[in-house]
Amino acid sequence: MSQFDLQQLLGGNRRALAKAITVIESSLDAHREQAQTILEEVLPHSGNSIRVGITGVPGVGKSTFIEAFGLYLIEQGKRVAVLAVDPSSPIAGGSILGDKTRMEELSRREEAFIRPTPAAGALGGVAQKTRETMLLCEAAGYDVILVETVGVGQSEYQVAGMVDFFMVLMLPGGGDELQGIKKGIMELADALVINKADGDSEKLAGMTQRQYTSAMSLLRHNSFWTPRVMTCSALTSHNIDAVWAMLLEYYYEALACNAFISKRNQQNLDWMRQLLNEMLLLKLSQNATVKSLLPDLERAVERQEITAFAAVKQIMEHL
Ligand SMILES: Nc1nc2c(ncn2[C@@H]2O[C@H](COP(=O)(O)OP(=O)(O)OP(=O)(O)O)[C@@H](O)[C@H]2O)c(=O)[nH]1
Numbered sequence: 001m002s003q004f005d006l007q008q009l010l011g012g013n014r015r016a017l018a019k020a021i022t023v024i025e026s027s028l029d030a031h032r033e034q035a036q037t038i039l040e041e042v043l044p045h046s047g048n049s050i051r052v053g054i055t056g057v058p059g060v061g062k063s064t065f066i067e068a069f070g071l072y073l074i075e076q077g078k079r080v081a082v083l084a085v086d087p088s089s090p091i092a093g094g095s096i097l098g099d100k101t102r103m104e105e106l107s108r109r110e111e112a113f114i115r116p117t118p119a120a121g122a123l124g125g126v127a128q129k130t131r132e133t134m135l136l137c138e139a140a141g142y143d144v145i146l147v148e149t150v151g152v153g154q155s156e157y158q159v160a161g162m163v164d165f166f167m168v169l170m171l172p173g174g175g176d177e178l179q180g181i182k183k184g185i186m187e188l189a190d191a192l193v194i195n196k197a198d199g200d201s202e203k204l205a206g207m208t209q210r211q212y213t214s215a216m217s218l219l220r221h222n223s224f225w226t227p228r229v230m231t232c233s234a235l236t237s238h239n240i241d242a243v244w245a246m247l248l249e250y251y252y253e254a255l256a257c258n259a260f261i262s263k264r265n266q267q268n269l270d271w272m273r274q275l276l277n278e279m280l281l282l283k284l285s286q287n288a289t290v291k292s293l294l295p296d297l298e299r300a301v302e303r304q305e306i307t308a309f310a311a312v313k314q315i316m317e318h319l
Protein backbone atom coordinates (compact mmCIF):
# COMPACT_ATOMS: atom_id res chain seq x y z
CA MET A 1 0.00 0.00 0.00
CA SER A 2 1.44 3.33 -0.99
CA GLN A 3 1.73 6.24 1.44
CA PHE A 4 -0.93 7.92 -0.64
CA ASP A 5 -3.35 5.01 -0.22
CA LEU A 6 -2.63 4.87 3.49
CA GLN A 7 -3.42 8.56 3.88
CA GLN A 8 -6.60 8.02 1.90
CA LEU A 9 -7.59 5.16 4.18
CA LEU A 10 -6.88 7.17 7.32
CA GLY A 11 -8.96 9.96 5.82
CA GLY A 12 -11.90 7.61 5.59
CA ASN A 13 -11.79 6.89 1.86
CA ARG A 14 -13.90 3.80 1.30
CA ARG A 15 -12.18 2.68 -1.84
CA ALA A 16 -8.78 2.74 -0.13
CA LEU A 17 -10.28 0.80 2.77
CA ALA A 18 -11.79 -1.82 0.48
CA LYS A 19 -8.48 -2.16 -1.35
CA ALA A 20 -6.57 -2.69 1.88
CA ILE A 21 -9.07 -5.30 3.05
CA THR A 22 -8.67 -7.16 -0.22
CA VAL A 23 -4.93 -7.40 0.42
CA ILE A 24 -5.56 -8.60 3.99
CA GLU A 25 -7.98 -11.24 2.78
CA SER A 26 -5.81 -12.43 -0.07
CA SER A 27 -4.22 -15.84 0.27
CA LEU A 28 -1.51 -14.99 -2.26
CA ASP A 29 2.01 -15.23 -0.88
CA ALA A 30 2.86 -11.94 -2.55
CA HIS A 31 0.18 -10.20 -0.52
CA ARG A 32 1.09 -11.63 2.85
CA GLU A 33 4.01 -9.33 3.53
CA GLN A 34 2.12 -6.36 2.19
CA ALA A 35 -0.76 -7.21 4.51
CA GLN A 36 1.57 -7.20 7.51
CA THR A 37 2.96 -3.81 6.51
CA ILE A 38 -0.52 -2.35 6.19
CA LEU A 39 -1.52 -3.72 9.59
CA GLU A 40 1.56 -2.31 11.25
CA GLU A 41 0.86 1.06 9.69
CA VAL A 42 -2.77 1.21 10.76
CA LEU A 43 -2.30 -0.27 14.22
CA PRO A 44 -1.50 3.06 15.92
CA HIS A 45 -4.68 4.52 14.38
CA SER A 46 -6.93 1.63 15.39
CA GLY A 47 -8.87 0.87 18.56
CA ASN A 48 -11.18 3.88 18.68
CA SER A 49 -14.48 2.15 18.29
CA ILE A 50 -17.02 0.09 20.09
CA ARG A 51 -16.86 -3.46 18.77
CA VAL A 52 -20.16 -5.28 18.97
CA GLY A 53 -20.75 -8.94 18.14
CA ILE A 54 -24.23 -9.94 17.03
CA THR A 55 -25.37 -13.53 16.74
CA GLY A 56 -28.62 -15.48 16.54
CA VAL A 57 -30.17 -18.37 14.70
CA PRO A 58 -31.08 -17.98 11.01
CA GLY A 59 -34.26 -15.96 10.65
CA VAL A 60 -34.09 -14.26 14.05
CA GLY A 61 -33.66 -10.94 12.27
CA LYS A 62 -29.94 -10.16 12.40
CA SER A 63 -29.85 -8.42 9.04
CA THR A 64 -33.03 -6.48 9.72
CA PHE A 65 -31.71 -5.50 13.14
CA ILE A 66 -28.40 -4.32 11.71
CA GLU A 67 -30.21 -2.25 9.12
CA ALA A 68 -32.36 -0.55 11.78
CA PHE A 69 -29.56 -0.23 14.34
CA GLY A 70 -27.04 1.00 11.78
CA LEU A 71 -29.39 3.69 10.51
CA TYR A 72 -30.12 4.75 14.08
CA LEU A 73 -26.41 5.04 14.82
CA ILE A 74 -25.89 7.16 11.72
CA GLU A 75 -28.65 9.44 13.00
CA GLN A 76 -26.60 9.74 16.19
CA GLY A 77 -23.68 10.95 14.10
CA LYS A 78 -21.78 7.67 14.06
CA ARG A 79 -20.04 5.88 11.22
CA VAL A 80 -20.80 2.17 11.16
CA ALA A 81 -18.92 -0.79 9.74
CA VAL A 82 -20.66 -4.15 9.37
CA LEU A 83 -18.49 -7.25 9.08
CA ALA A 84 -19.50 -10.88 8.97
CA VAL A 85 -18.01 -14.13 10.12
CA ASP A 86 -19.75 -17.03 8.46
CA PRO A 87 -17.52 -20.06 8.28
CA SER A 88 -20.17 -21.97 6.36
CA SER A 89 -19.89 -19.61 3.44
CA PRO A 90 -17.27 -21.05 1.08
CA ILE A 91 -16.82 -17.94 -1.03
CA ALA A 92 -16.38 -14.28 -0.29
CA GLY A 93 -19.47 -12.32 -1.09
CA GLY A 94 -21.64 -15.12 0.24
CA SER A 95 -24.23 -14.65 2.88
CA ILE A 96 -24.07 -11.11 4.13
CA LEU A 97 -23.95 -9.52 0.71
CA GLY A 98 -26.86 -11.57 -0.50
CA ASP A 99 -28.33 -9.86 2.49
CA LYS A 100 -27.75 -6.38 1.20
CA THR A 101 -31.39 -6.51 0.21
CA ARG A 102 -32.19 -6.58 3.94
CA MET A 103 -29.71 -3.78 4.53
CA GLU A 104 -30.70 -1.84 1.49
CA GLU A 105 -30.86 1.61 2.98
CA LEU A 106 -27.84 1.11 5.20
CA SER A 107 -25.70 -0.13 2.33
CA ARG A 108 -26.48 3.03 0.40
CA ARG A 109 -25.37 5.33 3.20
CA GLU A 110 -22.04 7.08 2.97
CA GLU A 111 -21.55 6.63 6.74
CA ALA A 112 -21.83 2.84 6.53
CA PHE A 113 -19.38 0.27 5.29
CA ILE A 114 -20.61 -3.29 4.78
CA ARG A 115 -18.20 -6.10 4.10
CA PRO A 116 -19.14 -9.74 3.51
CA THR A 117 -17.51 -12.67 5.18
CA PRO A 118 -13.99 -13.34 3.91
CA ALA A 119 -13.22 -16.58 2.11
CA ALA A 120 -11.93 -19.34 4.35
CA GLY A 121 -8.50 -20.84 4.06
CA ALA A 122 -5.61 -18.88 5.46
CA LEU A 123 -3.92 -19.05 8.82
CA GLY A 124 -6.30 -18.13 11.58
CA GLY A 125 -9.24 -18.69 9.29
CA VAL A 126 -12.12 -16.43 8.54
CA ALA A 127 -12.33 -14.89 12.00
CA GLN A 128 -8.68 -13.90 11.84
CA LYS A 129 -9.23 -11.81 8.76
CA THR A 130 -12.33 -10.22 10.23
CA ARG A 131 -10.25 -9.22 13.24
CA GLU A 132 -7.70 -7.55 11.02
CA THR A 133 -10.38 -5.93 8.89
CA MET A 134 -11.83 -4.48 12.08
CA LEU A 135 -8.54 -2.67 12.74
CA LEU A 136 -8.58 -1.22 9.23
CA CYS A 137 -12.14 0.02 9.68
CA GLU A 138 -11.19 1.70 12.94
CA ALA A 139 -8.25 3.40 11.27
CA ALA A 140 -10.65 4.61 8.59
CA GLY A 141 -12.72 6.30 11.30
CA TYR A 142 -15.65 3.96 11.89
CA ASP A 143 -17.01 4.46 15.41
CA VAL A 144 -19.08 1.32 15.77
CA ILE A 145 -18.08 -2.03 14.33
CA LEU A 146 -20.84 -4.62 14.13
CA VAL A 147 -19.59 -8.18 13.64
CA GLU A 148 -22.37 -10.53 12.60
CA THR A 149 -22.25 -14.29 12.86
CA VAL A 150 -24.78 -17.09 12.52
CA GLY A 151 -25.42 -18.59 15.94
CA VAL A 152 -24.87 -22.23 15.17
CA GLY A 153 -21.22 -23.11 15.57
CA GLN A 154 -17.74 -22.34 16.69
CA SER A 155 -17.67 -18.88 15.17
CA GLU A 156 -19.53 -17.28 18.08
CA TYR A 157 -16.61 -18.01 20.35
CA GLN A 158 -14.24 -16.41 17.92
CA VAL A 159 -16.44 -13.37 17.50
CA ALA A 160 -17.00 -13.03 21.25
CA GLY A 161 -13.20 -13.12 21.53
CA MET A 162 -12.75 -10.08 19.31
CA VAL A 163 -15.50 -7.71 20.46
CA ASP A 164 -16.18 -5.50 23.46
CA PHE A 165 -19.81 -6.47 23.72
CA PHE A 166 -21.52 -9.66 22.59
CA MET A 167 -25.22 -9.65 21.84
CA VAL A 168 -27.47 -12.64 21.17
CA LEU A 169 -30.68 -12.02 19.29
CA MET A 170 -33.57 -14.28 20.31
CA LEU A 171 -37.12 -14.95 19.23
CA PRO A 172 -40.25 -14.46 21.34
CA GLY A 173 -41.43 -17.77 22.73
CA GLY A 174 -38.86 -20.41 22.09
CA GLY A 175 -38.23 -21.75 25.54
CA ASP A 176 -37.32 -25.20 24.32
CA GLU A 177 -33.62 -25.68 24.92
CA LEU A 178 -33.07 -21.95 24.53
CA GLN A 179 -34.15 -21.96 20.89
CA GLY A 180 -31.33 -24.14 19.65
CA ILE A 181 -28.73 -21.72 20.95
CA LYS A 182 -26.20 -23.61 22.98
CA LYS A 183 -25.81 -22.89 26.67
CA GLY A 184 -22.18 -21.99 26.13
CA ILE A 185 -23.23 -19.16 23.89
CA MET A 186 -25.64 -17.80 26.46
CA GLU A 187 -22.69 -17.61 28.81
CA LEU A 188 -20.84 -15.44 26.33
CA ALA A 189 -23.73 -13.00 26.04
CA ASP A 190 -23.55 -9.51 27.50
CA ALA A 191 -27.14 -9.06 26.40
CA LEU A 192 -30.02 -11.13 25.10
CA VAL A 193 -32.21 -9.09 22.82
CA ILE A 194 -35.57 -10.62 22.02
CA ASN A 195 -36.42 -9.38 18.55
CA LYS A 196 -39.80 -9.28 16.79
CA ALA A 197 -41.47 -7.78 19.86
CA ASP A 198 -44.22 -6.31 17.71
CA GLY A 199 -47.83 -6.98 16.77
CA ASP A 200 -49.20 -10.22 18.15
CA SER A 201 -45.79 -11.24 19.47
CA GLU A 202 -45.27 -8.28 21.73
CA LYS A 203 -46.85 -9.88 24.79
CA LEU A 204 -45.07 -13.16 24.23
CA ALA A 205 -41.79 -11.28 23.91
CA GLY A 206 -42.39 -9.74 27.34
CA MET A 207 -42.97 -13.17 28.83
CA THR A 208 -39.88 -14.51 27.13
CA GLN A 209 -37.92 -11.62 28.55
CA ARG A 210 -38.97 -12.55 32.09
CA GLN A 211 -38.11 -16.21 31.48
CA TYR A 212 -34.67 -15.45 30.19
CA THR A 213 -34.02 -12.93 32.90
CA SER A 214 -34.37 -15.65 35.49
CA ALA A 215 -32.51 -18.19 33.33
CA MET A 216 -29.61 -15.78 32.92
CA SER A 217 -29.43 -15.08 36.63
CA LEU A 218 -28.54 -18.75 37.11
CA LEU A 219 -25.48 -18.43 34.90
CA ARG A 220 -22.26 -17.38 36.50
CA HIS A 221 -20.74 -14.15 35.27
CA ASN A 222 -17.36 -13.14 36.51
CA SER A 223 -17.51 -9.58 35.34
CA PHE A 224 -18.62 -6.17 36.55
CA TRP A 225 -21.54 -6.41 34.15
CA THR A 226 -24.77 -8.28 34.70
CA PRO A 227 -26.08 -9.39 31.30
CA ARG A 228 -29.26 -7.64 30.24
CA VAL A 229 -32.35 -9.14 28.73
CA MET A 230 -34.41 -6.78 26.60
CA THR A 231 -36.93 -6.75 23.77
CA CYS A 232 -36.98 -4.86 20.50
CA SER A 233 -38.46 -4.83 17.05
CA ALA A 234 -36.05 -4.48 14.18
CA LEU A 235 -39.04 -4.06 11.91
CA THR A 236 -40.61 -1.07 13.67
CA SER A 237 -37.35 0.13 15.32
CA HIS A 238 -39.05 -0.10 18.71
CA ASN A 239 -36.39 -0.07 21.47
CA ILE A 240 -33.53 0.18 19.01
CA ASP A 241 -32.53 3.35 20.86
CA ALA A 242 -32.67 1.43 24.16
CA VAL A 243 -30.19 -1.11 22.80
CA TRP A 244 -27.76 1.68 22.02
CA ALA A 245 -28.34 3.26 25.43
CA MET A 246 -27.48 -0.07 27.03
CA LEU A 247 -24.30 -0.38 24.95
CA LEU A 248 -23.22 3.09 26.00
CA GLU A 249 -23.92 2.25 29.62
CA TYR A 250 -21.71 -0.81 29.29
CA TYR A 251 -19.02 1.19 27.54
CA TYR A 252 -18.76 3.91 30.19
CA GLU A 253 -18.93 1.47 33.08
CA ALA A 254 -16.29 -0.74 31.48
CA LEU A 255 -14.03 2.25 30.88
CA ALA A 256 -14.46 3.45 34.42
CA CYS A 257 -13.47 0.16 36.01
CA ASN A 258 -10.69 -0.58 33.53
CA ALA A 259 -12.50 -3.66 32.25
CA PHE A 260 -12.64 -2.22 28.77
CA ILE A 261 -8.92 -2.03 28.25
CA SER A 262 -8.08 -5.18 30.16
CA LYS A 263 -10.53 -7.19 28.07
CA ARG A 264 -8.96 -5.90 24.88
CA ASN A 265 -5.47 -6.61 26.18
CA GLN A 266 -6.47 -10.15 27.01
CA GLN A 267 -8.01 -10.58 23.57
CA ASN A 268 -4.78 -9.42 21.93
CA LEU A 269 -2.83 -11.91 23.94
CA ASP A 270 -5.24 -14.74 23.14
CA TRP A 271 -5.01 -13.82 19.49
CA MET A 272 -1.24 -14.07 19.54
CA ARG A 273 -1.31 -17.42 21.32
CA GLN A 274 -3.82 -18.79 18.89
CA LEU A 275 -1.65 -17.71 15.96
CA LEU A 276 1.41 -19.22 17.57
CA ASN A 277 -0.39 -22.53 18.03
CA GLU A 278 -1.50 -22.56 14.45
CA MET A 279 1.95 -21.72 13.13
CA LEU A 280 3.54 -24.44 15.21
CA LEU A 281 1.02 -26.95 13.92
CA LEU A 282 1.59 -25.79 10.38
CA LYS A 283 5.33 -26.11 10.75
CA LEU A 284 4.94 -29.55 12.22
CA SER A 285 2.65 -30.75 9.47
CA GLN A 286 5.07 -29.45 6.83
CA ASN A 287 8.07 -31.19 8.34
CA ALA A 288 9.10 -34.02 5.98
CA THR A 289 10.58 -36.28 8.66
CA VAL A 290 7.53 -35.89 10.86
CA LYS A 291 5.28 -36.60 7.90
CA SER A 292 7.05 -39.87 7.17
CA LEU A 293 7.18 -40.92 10.82
CA LEU A 294 3.61 -40.11 11.68
CA PRO A 295 1.69 -43.07 10.14
CA ASP A 296 3.90 -45.66 11.89
CA LEU A 297 3.76 -43.83 15.19
CA GLU A 298 -0.01 -43.52 15.02
CA ARG A 299 -0.36 -47.22 14.31
CA ALA A 300 1.95 -48.08 17.18
CA VAL A 301 -0.08 -45.91 19.55
CA GLU A 302 -3.34 -47.45 18.35
CA ARG A 303 -2.02 -50.93 19.06
CA GLN A 304 -0.63 -49.81 22.40
CA GLU A 305 2.91 -50.74 21.36
CA ILE A 306 4.12 -47.37 22.62
CA THR A 307 2.52 -44.69 24.75
CA ALA A 308 1.05 -41.52 23.30
CA PHE A 309 3.63 -39.57 25.27
CA ALA A 310 6.52 -41.53 23.77
CA ALA A 311 5.17 -40.95 20.27
CA VAL A 312 4.80 -37.22 20.80
CA LYS A 313 8.28 -37.05 22.24
CA GLN A 314 9.70 -38.62 19.09
CA ILE A 315 7.83 -36.12 16.94
CA MET A 316 9.04 -33.17 19.00
CA GLU A 317 12.64 -34.23 18.54
CA HIS A 318 12.31 -33.44 14.86
CA LEU A 319 10.88 -29.98 15.27
N1 LIG B 1 -42.33 -9.02 12.78
C1 LIG B 1 -41.01 -8.89 12.68
N2 LIG B 1 -40.35 -9.51 11.69
C2 LIG B 1 -39.01 -9.34 11.62
C3 LIG B 1 -38.29 -8.54 12.53
N3 LIG B 1 -36.99 -8.58 12.21
C4 LIG B 1 -36.87 -9.39 11.14
N4 LIG B 1 -38.10 -9.84 10.76
C5 LIG B 1 -38.40 -10.74 9.63
O1 LIG B 1 -37.81 -12.00 9.87
C6 LIG B 1 -37.29 -12.55 8.67
C7 LIG B 1 -35.82 -12.87 8.82
O2 LIG B 1 -35.08 -11.67 9.01
P1 LIG B 1 -33.52 -11.54 8.68
O3 LIG B 1 -33.13 -10.17 9.07
O4 LIG B 1 -33.26 -11.93 7.28
O5 LIG B 1 -32.93 -12.63 9.64
P2 LIG B 1 -31.41 -13.12 9.78
O6 LIG B 1 -31.18 -13.42 11.21
O7 LIG B 1 -30.50 -12.13 9.15
O8 LIG B 1 -31.42 -14.46 8.97
P3 LIG B 1 -30.17 -15.20 8.27
O9 LIG B 1 -29.43 -14.20 7.45
O10 LIG B 1 -30.81 -16.26 7.46
O11 LIG B 1 -29.33 -15.77 9.38
C8 LIG B 1 -37.58 -11.53 7.58
O12 LIG B 1 -38.76 -11.88 6.92
C9 LIG B 1 -37.77 -10.23 8.34
O13 LIG B 1 -38.61 -9.33 7.69
C10 LIG B 1 -39.04 -7.88 13.56
O14 LIG B 1 -38.52 -7.15 14.41
N5 LIG B 1 -40.40 -8.09 13.59
Ligand SMILES: [Mg+2]
Nearest residue numbers: 062063064099
Ligand atom coordinates in the same frame (compact mmCIF):
# COMPACT_ATOMS: atom_id res chain seq x y z
MG1 LIG C 1 -29.08 -12.30 7.63
